[in-house]
Amino acid sequence: MRWKNGFWLLLGLSVLLSGCRSLPLRERIFVTPTPRPGGAVVRSVGPIPTPLPSTSGLDEEEQRLIAIYQKVLPSVVNIDVEGTEVSAFGSGSGFVYDTDGHIVTNNHVVMRAGEIWVTFYDGTVAPARVVGRDVYSDLAVVRVDVPRELLRPVELGDSETLRVGQKVVAIGNPFGLRGTMTLGIISALGRALQTPTRFQIPDVIQTDAPINPGNSGGPLVDLEGRVIGVNSAIRTDSDLGIPANIGIGFAVPVNAVKQVVPQLIREGRARYPYLGITAAGNVSLAELRARGYDVPDVRGVLIQEIQPDGPAARAGLRGGTREVRVRGVPVRLGGDIVTAIDGRPVASFDELVSHLVNRTEVGQTVTLTILRDGQERQIRVTLGERPSP
16 A cells, blocks of 8 residues: 655645654754753743633633633643754644553654653643654654643544534644644545655645644644644745745544554554555546546546555556556556445545555455456455555
């Protein structure tokens, strides 16, 4: 299961993660703490929730947003990262996952950390250690040893119930401004984000709630204060050299958190099922037909290549045999077309990846419905495990 052509059609220009940068999809925006004489670091204290004054004169939505902030802020932390290189400092966000001290953030926030310092809403600062990281979902778990009363786990929602147009709130630490809350809507669902590997993150939430460098790893919540995503990336086209929000942000769905985080806590890593195909992710069968190519009038996934010795190869699936170029992108025609998996129709490669990630396991045998030479066939494939990144 690969994504050959990347994510250029969706984003057009550059996509930058909003915490720390190293690879094309990530920016390394450092919020450098103010040094004390002798090299010690001054860490500012974020806002501390206090009893609310009277809400008279505020409308219903304002009162609701205030209640969300008061509910969620005690669960949100600032994460300062001191890298292994001299003077490398970074900043991101995270949220309390459980009362055992586990905190969820983005992988790209902590992946190069030499030291990690977590600041809670009341100003308490504690060192943290990485429990597990997962480059495929851009999720990570760190752990702190602090008094139990500081550990206020978030409430997790369900990203499968989300709707475009639904109001959402982001709470985090953009540019080191701790405890910042922004409001927006869900702009789109089912996006796919490229990772530094050849695989993609499926079912990503797009939002216009302003998120900026430093928001990475913080929660995106619904109007009940339930976490529905982890803020991870922004689309930006800044001429200033400092990526900033232009109204297109992306969050890893909370259902990925539910699937990946328990594995990171148990094993330090997450396992993903692997099919072993390359697909034409950015060029649909409908576009190929419109351009005059002889492809079947169906919706499905056109297989480009089969990875040698992978599950698909062992099951006898076939890749393309003739290369053409569509919008400058090479596309191989003549391969099998996957139209369903376990009886569930798949209209695109994104849908196939989503099904594999969310509904299958390593070692599971699935049935692919394919079209080959105009004939429908059923092919059984035993899924492998994704190779290490």
